[in-house]
Amino acid sequence: AQSVTQPDIHITVSEGASLELRCNYSYGATPYLFWYVQSPGQGLQLLLKYFSGDTLVQGIKGFEAEFKRSQSSFNLRKPSVHWSDAAEYFCAVNGNTGGFKTIFGAGTRLFVKA
Amino acid sequence: SQTIHQWPATLVQPVGSPLSLECTVEGTSNPNLYWYRQAAGRGLQLLFYSVGIGQISSEVPQNLSASRPQDRQFILSSKKLLLSDSGFYLCAWSVRERFSGNTIYFGEGSWLTVV
Numbered sequence: 001a002q003s004v005t006q007p008d009i010h011i012t013v014s015e016g017a018s019l020e021l022r023c024n025y026s027y028g029a030t031p032y033l034f035w036y037v038q039s040p041g042q043g044l045q046l047l048l049k050y051f052s053g054d055t056l057v058q059g060i061k062g063f064e065a066e067f068k069r070s071q072s073s074f075n076l077r078k079p080s081v082h083w084s085d086a087a088e089y090f091c092a093v094n095g096n097t098g099g100f101k102t103i104f105g106a107g108t109r110l111f112v113k114a
Numbered sequence: 115s116q117t118i119h120q121w122p123a124t125l126v127q128p129v130g131s132p133l134s135l136e137c138t139v140e141g142t143s144n145p146n147l148y149w150y151r152q153a154a155g156r157g158l159q160l161l162f163y164s165v166g167i168g169q170i171s172s173e174v175p176q177n178l179s180a181s182r183p184q185d186r187q188f189i190l191s192s193k194k195l196l197l198s199d200s201g202f203y204l205c206a207w208s209v210r211e212r213f214s215g216n217t218i219y220f221g222e223g224s225w226l227t228v229v
Contacts, residue, residue, distance in 0.1 A: 034217065043204055043220035044158075090158070094216045102218055106157040 002027050004093050006105035013081050014113050021076040021108050023091030033074040034092040035065055038107075044090060050074065061085070086112045116141035120205040120221040127228055133178075133192040135224050137205030140186065145207040147188040148218065149180055152202040164188060200228045 005024045013019050025031055032051050036044040048059025055067040065076045091105040120137040139145050149161040160173045162180035170180050177196050181189045188205055205221040
C-alpha cells in the first residue's frame with residue numbers, strides 16, 4: 001500500500017542550527033515527491049517537489065531535499081534555521097499516472113528556540 | 115498566475131445548522147479540485163475531489179457533500195452539522211495533466227467550529 005511516514009512528530013532546533021526532517025515513502029511506481037509547510041491557521045505552501053533528474057532539489061526559503069531511491073527517502077534540509085521557520089512540515093507522494101490520490105504524511109512540527 | 119480563494123475564513127455554527135464553504139480558482143482552466151479536512155493536531159484527510167463540472171468523488175462516508183457548479187468553483191456543504199465536523203477545511207487545486215505529478219496548491223483554509 002502507498003504510504004508516507006514522517007518519523008518525527010516534532011523537532012526542536014536552535015536558531016542558526018541545521019535542520020533535517022525525515023520522510024520515508026512506500027510507492028509502487030515512480031514517485032513524485034513534495035514538501036509543504038503550514039504556518040498555524042494557514043493553508044499549506046509548496047516548498048519543493050521532485051519529479052525526475054537531479055536528486056537534490058532546491059526549494060523556496062532556503063530549503064532543499066534529497067531523493068534517495070535506495071532508502072525510499074526524501075529528507076528536507078536547511079543549513080541554518082530561522083525563527084520564522086517554526087511551522088508544520090508535510091511530506092507527500094504521488095505517481096506519474098495523473099492520479100488524484102496524493103498521500104500526505106502526518107506532519108512534523110518544528111520548534112525553533114532562540 | 116493562478117490563485118485560489120476560499121471563504122469564509124472562520125465560522126462558528128450550532129449543531130444541526132447547515133454549512134456552505136466556497137472555493138474559487140482563478141488563472142487556470144479545467145483544474146482538479148479538492149476538499150481536505152485537518153482535525154486539530156492531525157494530518158490531512160481527503161474528503162472530495164472533482165475532475166470536472168458536476169463530477170464529484172467522495173473519499174469517506176460522512177455528513178458532508180460537495181458540488182462543482184462551475185469549472186473553477188467548488189462548494190462544501192452540509193444540511194445538518196455535527197460536533198465532529200469541526201476542523202480546518204482546505205480547498206485545493208491541481209493541474210489536470212498527465213505526468214505533471216499532480217502538484218496540489220492549497221487555499222488559505224476555513225476554520226469551522228460546531229457548538
